[in-house]
Amino acid sequence: xxxxxxxxxxxxxxxxxxxxxxxxxxxxxxxxxxxxxxxxxxxxxxxxxxxxxxxxxxxxxxxxxxxxxxxxxxxxxxxxxxxxxxxxxxxxxxxxxxxxxxxxxxxxxxxxxxxxxxxxxxxxxxxxxxxxxxxxxxxxxxxxxxxxxxxxxxxxxxxxxxxxxxxxxxxxxxxxxxxxxxxxxxxxxxxxxxxxxxxxxxxxxxxxxxxxxxxxxxxxxxxxxxxxxxxxxxxxxxxxxxxxxxxxxxxxxxxxxxxxxxxxxxxxxxxxxxxxxxxxxxxxxxxxxxxxxxxxxxxxxxxxxxxxxxxxxxxxxxxxxxxxxxxxxxxxxxxxxxxxxxxxxxxxxxxxxxxxxxxxxxxxxxxxxxxxxxxxxxxxxxxxxxxxxxxxxxxxxxxxxxxxxxxxxxxxxxxxxxxxxxxxxxxxxxxx
Numbered sequence: 001x002x003x004x005x006x007x008x009x010x011x012x013x014x015x016x017x018x019x020x021x022x023x024x025x026x027x028x029x030x031x032x033x034x035x036x037x038x039x040x041x042x043x044x045x046x047x048x049x050x051x052x053x054x055x056x057x058x059x060x061x062x063x064x065x066x067x068x069x070x071x072x073x074x075x076x077x078x079x080x081x082x083x084x085x086x087x088x089x090x091x092x093x094x095x096x097x098x099x100x101x102x103x104x105x106x107x108x109x110x111x112x113x114x115x116x117x118x119x120x121x122x123x124x125x126x127x128x129x130x131x132x133x134x135x136x137x138x139x140x141x142x143x144x145x146x147x148x149x150x151x152x153x154x155x156x157x158x159x160x161x162x163x164x165x166x167x168x169x170x171x172x173x174x175x176x177x178x179x180x181x182x183x184x185x186x187x188x189x190x191x192x193x194x195x196x197x198x199x200x201x202x203x204x205x206x207x208x209x210x211x212x213x214x215x216x217x218x219x220x221x222x223x224x225x226x227x228x229x230x231x232x233x234x235x236x237x238x239x240x241x242x243x244x245x246x247x248x249x250x251x252x253x254x255x256x257x258x259x260x261x262x263x264x265x266x267x268x269x270x271x272x273x274x275x276x277x278x279x280x281x282x283x284x285x286x287x288x289x290x291x292x293x294x295x296x297x298x299x300x301x302x303x304x305x306x307x308x309x310x311x312x313x314x315x316x317x318x319x320x321x322x323x324x325x326x327x328x329x330x331x332x333x334x335x336x337x338x339x340x341x342x343x344x345x346x347x348x349x350x351x352x353x354x355x356x357x358x359x360x361x362x363x364x365x366x367x368x369x370x371x372x373x374x375x376x377x378x379x380x381x382x383x384x385x386x387x388x389x390x391x392x393x394x395x396x397x398x399x400x401x402x403x404x405x406x407x408x409x410x411x412x413x414x415x416x417x418x419x420x421x422x423x424x425x426x427x428x429x430x431x432x
Contacts, residue, residue: 010037012083020057024067024075033062034079044082046110065109074101081106081114089117096122096131104138115145123148161197162207166216168194173220173260174227184252191259198266208267218272221260225276228253232287239293247297254303261310270314271321277311278326281333289337301341302355308334309365316368316375328380331372335384338365339395346397366398373403378414381407 010017018035025031038057041048051063067075081089081102093099103118105111119142122135136153139146156164169175172190198208207213231250238246264273288297288304312334314320315327322330345357373381385407388400 010040010083012036012080020052020061020063022063022065022079024072025064026067026069026072031064034076036079040082044111044113046112048109071101071105074098075105078102078105078109078111078114081117082111086113086117089114090121093118093121096125096127097134099125100131100134100138104141107138107141115142119145119149123151158207162210162213165194165197165207166213168197169213169216169220173223173256175220175223191256194263198263214267214269217260217264217267217269221264221272221276224253224256224260225280228257229280229283232284235287236292239296243296247300250297250300251303254300254307258303258307258310261307265310265314265319268319270310270319274311274314274320274322274330277308278330278333281308281330285333285337298344298355302345302357305338305341305357305365306361308338309361309368312365312368312372316371324375324377324380327372328376328384331369331376331384335369335398339391339397342397343395362397369398370400370403373400374406378407378410 013035015035018037020036020038020041021033022036022041023031023033038048038052042052043049048063065075077092077098081092084092093102099118099121103115103122106114106118127135132153135149139149142149168190172187172194174187228250231253235246235250238249261270261273264270284304288301311320311330315322315330342357342362345355348355373384376384381403385400385404389404
């Protein structure tokens with residue numbers, strides 16, 4: 001081993017000047033003895049100070065310490081570090097793993113100076129996940145000395161979480177203008193971390209129900225829908241120059257809207273999404289259904305169905321309550337488009353390179369449409385079902401047979417059921 005110089009002029013493992021030997025015992029292995037100096041050991045380690053205080057080095061100068069094999073190198077390094085001046089101890093570490101190992105050894109032997117230097121190094125370094133678990137484990141044995149180590153792991157205050165959440169929302173929704181393209185990866189990362197942050201727990205619930213947070217989320221939704229409108233405004237010009245680039249721009253915008261729709265569903269704000277999506281729907285369809293794009297933009301057209309499916313699902317299963325007129329509007333606006341687009345995708349499904357509509361998505365949308373139809377006033381149901389049957393040969397999707405059967409049953413029994421239930425035999429108040 002290379003000798004390490006002492007501040008006092010001693011050298012580690014110098015048998016010519018040492019008065020005590022130290023051995024870290026390993027099971028079934030020959031011991032390795034290190035020549036040390038009692039003054040250095042007692043000054044730097046409570047364990048050695050106690051041992052030397054109870055034993056006369058003139059008659060017994062060999063100190064044996066049991067040591068796990070995996071910790072052997074760390075114990076030896078700790079012993080060497082006792083010989084270094086304080087300012088040199090931290091500089092001797094080259095990894096968090098090594099510092100954690102030495103910290104375990106120094107803490108077990110009560111080496112205050114080495115322990116403090118290990119903590120300072122670890123606290124200032126970056127950790128990976130595995131190292132973090134090891135640090136948490138050793139921190140449990142450090143008592144109050146672990147405060148600085150655990151500072152970065154302490155749960156932040158609710159106000160701090162709220163401020164970070166709001167900043168992440170603003171970044172994830174490109175709220176800061178201008179937003180350069182090279183930050184797209186960071187935007188995606190912000191969206192992923194927001195999804196992680198809203199994983200259900202009590203602290204998250206307090207943040208997501210905060211009015212300031214809701215206001216920023218609403219602002220972000222409007223920003224993303226505005227970006228979609230802008231992309232659609234520019235589509236005609238950009239499509240002539242570069243169709244793929246024009247389509248990709250709209251797809252990116254729709255991906256952001258799809259993400260915020262998922263977020264809004266988790267924080268019970270889907271009413272905002274459904275209302276805003278309903279408002280922009282007519283304009284969106286007027287652009288993508290223009291005859292200029294009759295044979296193109298299929299990725300955009302398919303993505304529109306996916307995004308709209310979230311609105312239909314929210315309305316169909318009651319998480320968003322709308323007046324019947326609004327429900328009729330969103331259904332009549334999107335149903336013909338969904339039928340047309342779905343048929344094209346199905347006709348081209350044999351081509352492995354073509355877009356295909358996910359079967360689960362298809363089933364979910366169909367179920368949501370049936371639920372919406374069944375919840376409409378009977379006359380509105382009749383209008384939708386009549387139109388559906390007229391086009392049954394052309395469009396097999398969605399299958400509204402269930403809704404039709406229920407409507408027929410209700411129509412057949414309506415007068416008897418309502419008059420009997422509401423009249424009670426006299427004074428009818430409902431006109432059928």
